[in-house]
Amino acid sequence: MTKRPAGRNRVPAPAYAVVIPTLGRPSLTACLAALAQARGPAPHRIVLVDDRPLTDCAPLPVEIPATLRDRTETVHGYGDGPAAARNAGWRAVDGVPWVVFLDDDVVPGPRWAEDLADDLRAATARTAGVAARISVPLPAGREPTDWERNTAGLATAKWITADMAFRRAALADVGGFDERFRRAFREDADLALRLLDAGWELAQGRRRTTHPVRPADRWVSVRLQAGNADDVLMNRLHGRGWWRRAQAPRGRLPGHLAVTAAAGGALVCAALGRRRAALGLAAGWLAGTAEFAWARIAPGPRTRDEVATMALTSALIPPVATAHWLRGLVRHRGVAPAAVPAGPVPVAAGPRPARERI
Incomplete structure (x- = not known):
């Protein structure tokens, strides 16, 4: 006690x-x-x-x-x-x-x-x-x-x-x-x-x-990928070592980028008529997606609904994560640690003035 x-x-x-x-x-x-x-x-x-x-x-x-x-x-x-x-x-x-x-x-x-x-x-x-x-x-x-x-x-x-x-x-x-x-x-x-x-x-x-x-709902994990844009802002503000300092998990963004690149490359090669390269890249995309899906399915209940949800979202998450990461790079491209030496954008000490709901 x-x-x-x-x-x-x-x-x-x-x-x-x-x-x-x-x-x-x-x-x-x-x-x-x-x-x-x-x-x-x-x-x-x-x-x-x-x-x-x-x-x-x-x-x-x-x-x-x-x-x-x-x-x-x-x-x-x-x-x-x-x-x-x-x-x-x-x-x-x-x-x-x-x-x-x-x-x-x-x-x-x-x-x-x-x-x-x-x-x-x-x-x-x-x-x-x-x-x-x-x-x-x-x-x-x-x-x-x-x-x-x-x-x-x-x-x-x-x-x-x-x-x-x-x-x-x-x-x-x-x-x-x-x-x-x-x-x-x-x-x-x-x-x-x-x-x-x-x-x-x-x-x-x-x-x-x-x-x-x-x-x-079953798409919640896809919506959560918007956090990749926030990670870009954290990189800008605190440097790439912020993960260790905050004791935060690193996540799978590098793998998502690779899987998305393989999918995009397969489509480009197919459009250019480079069939062998397209098949190789498609195989890489499929292997990466399957590994990601199994990593999420294996520790779970493995019910029919859960397996279907993991299969669908595991195919969607890599390109969605990549899109949000790219959005973060664009949106936060001008942010630097020197811009916020001790805190965020300066604010007044008192409460913000009330604003009427319309």
């Missing part, structure tokens, strides 16, 4: 606010319910950042627990993605020393607030952030699907904002999240590296949060 720190009740817990960017998913109600039930000091404020498009005028479809209503407010995002939404959230809680970012689909544990208080008490003056311990429940009685394994990777990911507490002064020091990251991908690693470069420290906490596997 883990020993609790002596004197935990004698040392006041630092005040904290909770910021939850949301698109109004049903899981937000479950997240807030778990937050209300967690034992320990309650958040000073809760800020829900409504990041739906400004054309969506409907109220957030959420049930806020009675014990949290007097400290919960909603601010409007701009539909610019989670990085911008989190910036809007933490800038709205001036005067609170710590800001805890939660995703709207996580479930804080029963001792979450109590353990968070311990995490913040243990922080040194140079601690910029304290990560939670994330668990991803997987189905019993069968092997996980490719999507379930992908989500399970959050349990070992570093500094993910599914549940991450940041010192507000540290966020202000580096300018917060870089809003050029428009998706829920790499914006957390970018912030962590900038904080470390600025002399801050990051710590692992003890609080526990569950991240359920949310439902997804």
Whole structure:
């Protein structure tokens, strides 16, 4: 049994606010319910950042627990993605020393607030952030699907904002999240590296949060390839060694580029009448695609639907990943580390002005 720190009740817990960017998913109600039930000091404020498009005028479809209503407010995002939404959230809680970012689909544990208080008490003056311990429940009685394994990777990911507490002064020091990251991908690693470069420290906490596997259609893995453009931005900002510093998996982009090149070359050779070269390149494409598909099928449940999904998406992923990588090269061609010495594009210290939904 883990020993609790002596004197935990004698040392006041630092005040904290909770910021939850949301698109109004049903899981937000479950997240807030778990937050209300967690034992320990309650958040000073809760800020829900409504990041739906400004054309969506409907109220957030959420049930806020009675014990949290007097400290919960909603601010409007701009539909610019989670990085911008989190910036809007933490800038709205001036005067609170710590800001805890939660995703709207996580479930804080029963001792979450109590353990968070311990995490913040243990922080040194140079601690910029304290990560939670994330668990991803997987189905019993069968092997996980490719999507379930992908989500399970959050349990070992570093500094993910599914549940991450940041010192507000540290966020202000580096300018917060870089809003050029428009998706829920790499914006957390970018912030962590900038904080470390600025002399801050990051710590692992003890609080526990569950991240359920949310439902997804069979094409989700293809859509996720948009992250290859964000990796180009990370390369521009932090150099090619950022993978090791952020302890992030390297991914299969080199293989995807080779498989896509083989497919393109086969088509060109066929059009030029070079049949032997076309067949050789086509064989290379087929072998690469088959290897990729089997690497995803082998550890899974191998049901008919899963095998069909892996076969289809394994053929599509390499060219889609390549297209997003090329898009990133074009879009971020002018970005250099010198352009953002201590943080992203300079921003004002206060919250962004409200904008009416239309």
